[in-house]
Amino acid sequence: MALIAWWAPLVWLGATAVVIAAVVWYRGRHRSSTAAGIPVAHRERLTALPAYRRALARYRLLVAGFVVCLVAMIAAAAMLTARPAAVALVTPDLNNRDIVLCLDVSGSMVDYDAAVLEVFQQLSVEFTGERISLVVFNASAVTYFPLTADYDYISGQLARLTAEFDDPDAPYYGGTLIGNGSSLVGDGLASCIVRFDHADSDRSRSVILVTDNFVAGEQIFTLPDAAKLAVERGVRVYGINPGDATAKDYLDDLAVEFETAVVDSGGAYYALDDPGVIPSVVDRITSEQASVLPGIQQVQISERPQPWIWLAFASLVGLGLFGWRLKR
Amino acid sequence: MDSLLRRVKTKLTIHAHRKVRGLIEGEYRSVFHGRSMDFDDLRPYVPGDEFKDIDWKATARHGSPLTKRYIASRKHTLVLVVDTGRDMAALAESGESKRDLAILAAGTAGYIAIRHGDMVALVTGTSEATHYMPPEVTESHLERVLQRIHSSTTLAGEPSNLSRHLDYVARNFRRRMIVMVIADDRPLAADEQRLVRRLTVQHEVLWLTIGDADLMREEWTGSEMYDVADSARVPEFLRHDTALRAEFSASIADAAMRSEELFESLTVSSRRITSAAGVVPGLFRLLEAHKHARR
Numbered sequence: 001m002a003l004i005a006w007w008a009p010l011v012w013l014g015a016t017a018v019v020i021a022a023v024v025w026y027r028g029r030h031r032s033s034t035a036a037g038i039p040v041a042h043r044e045r046l047t048a049l050p051a052y053r054r055a056l057a058r059y060r061l062l063v064a065g066f067v068v069c070l071v072a073m074i075a076a077a078a079m080l081t082a083r084p085a086a087v088a089l090v091t092p093d094l095n096n097r098d099i100v101l102c103l104d105v106s107g108s109m110v111d112y113d114a115a116v117l118e119v120f121q122q123l124s125v126e127f128t129g130e131r132i133s134l135v136v137f138n139a140s141a142v143t144y145f146p147l148t149a150d151y152d153y154i155s156g157q158l159a160r161l162t163a164e165f166d167d168p169d170a171p172y173y174g175g176t177l178i179g180n181g182s183s184l185v186g187d188g189l190a191s192c193i194v195r196f197d198h199a200d201s202d203r204s205r206s207v208i209l210v211t212d213n214f215v216a217g218e219q220i221f222t223l224p225d226a227a228k229l230a231v232e233r234g235v236r237v238y239g240i241n242p243g244d245a246t247a248k249d250y251l252d253d254l255a256v257e258f259e260t261a262v263v264d265s266g267g268a269y270y271a272l273d274d275p276g277v278i279p280s281v282v283d284r285i286t287s288e289q290a291s292v293l294p295g296i297q298q299v300q301i302s303e304r305p306q307p308w309i310w311l312a313f314a315s316l317v318g319l320g321l322f323g324w325r326l327k328r
Numbered sequence: 329m330d331s332l333l334r335r336v337k338t339k340l341t342i343h344a345h346r347k348v349r350g351l352i353e354g355e356y357r358s359v360f361h362g363r364s365m366d367f368d369d370l371r372p373y374v375p376g377d378e379f380k381d382i383d384w385k386a387t388a389r390h391g392s393p394l395t396k397r398y399i400a401s402r403k404h405t406l407v408l409v410v411d412t413g414r415d416m417a418a419l420a421e422s423g424e425s426k427r428d429l430a431i432l433a434a435g436t437a438g439y440i441a442i443r444h445g446d447m448v449a450l451v452t453g454t455s456e457a458t459h460y461m462p463p464e465v466t467e468s469h470l471e472r473v474l475q476r477i478h479s480s481t482t483l484a485g486e487p488s489n490l491s492r493h494l495d496y497v498a499r500n501f502r503r504r505m506i507v508m509v510i511a512d513d514r515p516l517a518a519d520e521q522r523l524v525r526r527l528t529v530q531h532e533v534l535w536l537t538i539g540d541a542d543l544m545r546e547e548w549t550g551s552e553m554y555d556v557a558d559s560a561r562v563p564e565f566l567r568h569d570t571a572l573r574a575e576f577s578a579s580i581a582d583a584a585m586r587s588e589e590l591f592e593s594l595t596v597s598s599r600r601i602t603s604a605a606g607v608v609p610g611l612f613r614l615l616e617a618h619k620h621a622r623r
Contacts, residue, residue: 036552037551037552037553037554037561038419038541038548038551038552038553038554039417039418039419039483039554039556040418040419040540040541040543040553040554040555040556040562041414041415041416041418041426041512041513041540041541041555041556041557042415042512042513042514042540042555042557043543043555043557043560043562045540045543045576045579045580045583046543046544046562046572046576047562049572049575049576049579051569051571051572051575051576052566052572055566055569055571055572056563056566059563059565059566326565
């Protein structure tokens with residue numbers, strides 16, 4: 001609990017003191033010219049009555065209640081003008097991240113894709129503010145859904161795509177076969193990189209690229225070209241290569257090329273052959289992002305006037321009640 | 329200086345139209361039962377005269393009642409004992425000054441006495457001193473008496489001490505006199521009761537009480553009120569209380585009744601006066617009660 005305008009209670013205290021002093025001074029000045037009013041004798045005729053004592057006690061009680069309410073009212077007013085607030089040191093989550101899932105949907109990759117989708121399915125529950133897009137590519141890239149923070153929708157789409165992966169007849173690859181070849185990774189990555197919008201706003205942009213980099217056909221962008229594009233646009237590429245660890249020689253060069261491209265963009269490269277490892281890999285990617293782009297610590301001040309407003313309201317009601325009883 | 333006696337006469341004249349003035353004179357005459365045996369003359373009967381003073385033979389000849397008048401064997405003396413403490417400068421039950429009621433009562437009684445050829449003396453004072461004005465029979469003397477009461481009763485004055493003045497009367501006046509006490513409205517203390525009992529043996533004692541202000545009076549609820557004894561406020565906020573008002577008037581009535589019973593037990597004729605309009609009738613009732621009590 002902190003006070004934004006900490007000096008306000010002092011002002012109230014001063015003002016109250018001034019008012020009390022003025023009243024005391026005024027009464028003191030008028031007390032000197034006493035003997036105004038009706039002169040009577042033997043007031044004990046009245047003051048000795050038990051009914052008088054009762055009435056006086058009741059009156060004193062009312063006055064005490066009135067004064068308590070008045071003090072509470074002034075205290076509440078002083079606190080309200082001082083603007084009580086809760087101060088917290090907040091490290092904002094990386095909720096200004098944009099993540100494009102860039103999945104190679106050539107036949108050999110489907111298992112890995114499904115694992116990645118499953119992980120993001122779970123993650124989407126925890127996300128707040130992150131935007132996710134899903135792009136699948138083979139010979140050409142198809143935006144499954146664009147960057148969005150609508151997690152219900154994301155979840156639904158991911159579930160649907162996961163279901164399609166399991167169904168051999170499902171047209172998950174619809175639109176991905178337009179082009180000369182298959183697994184055109186450079187084109188796919190480039191397509192993913194251009195999915196980012198709001199180029200001028202300061203957001204963390206990353207692509208999670210799942211592919212074996214086994215290109216067949218003619219690409220417009222080679223993987224290094226696409227990596228350059230990523231660097232130009234400030235997009236970090238995280239590569240997941242399930243084909244690397246199989247130690248096939250002909251794949252080795254491709255893996256090295258993939259790794260180089262990814263690391264150049266500031267991302268990281270993960271070679272694996274077991275879809276079960278994917279969740280930990282995604283964890284590492286997201287935590288790495290967090291370390292790469294630490295949020296600036298911010299002092300978050302949120303005003304908390306509620307108890308004082310209630311006190312002010314209650315004392316106002318009390319003032320009204322006691323004042324009414326006193327005036328009667 | 330405005331003549332206080334003229335005011336008293338004016339008041340009496342108003343009552344004369346109501347045929348009360350003659351009544352009062354008749355009642356005053358009968359305060360002393362003793363009659364001189366020296367016949368003076370006859371005069372028309374006025375209500376209040378003793379029936380036994382009516383000269384029935386003369387009445388039969390004349391056609392209307394005639395009363396025998398005797399030459400007073402001696403001059404009587406009316407001693408006015410007036411409390412002039414500051415409590416008497418406060419307001420009376422009617423809202424008039426208690427002092428004015430006291431002056432009116434003293435003036436009426438004094439004027440009747442002077443007209444009857446009696447002398448009027450004044451014993452007055454506060455807790456500090458007792459003043460005595462020796463008896464005289466002139467109107468100018470009565471005016472001085474009234475002026476004395478008027479000037480010595482002030483809000484800035486000393487508190488009352490009635491027993492001091494009663495003691496003075498008891499000690500200094502050997503001859504039988506008419507002692508009219510014009511007193512404050514409060515219960516008599518034990519020493520005062522003892523003095524009154526002693527005075528009734530020595531003198532004819534008549535007691536007039538000037539009723540105190542009604543503290544719970546509704547017209548006064550908006551205004552400040554203070555006790556003349558110590559300038560303490562009588563709190564304004566409690567004077568609205570209707571329950572308190574009822575209890576107050578009940579207690580005042582009770583106190584008046586107890587005071588009446590007390591004077592009854594002291595065999596003193598007493599009357600409580602609450603307003604200027606009530607002075608002359610009150611005085612009349614006091615004299616009448618005294619006559620019937622045959623004290």
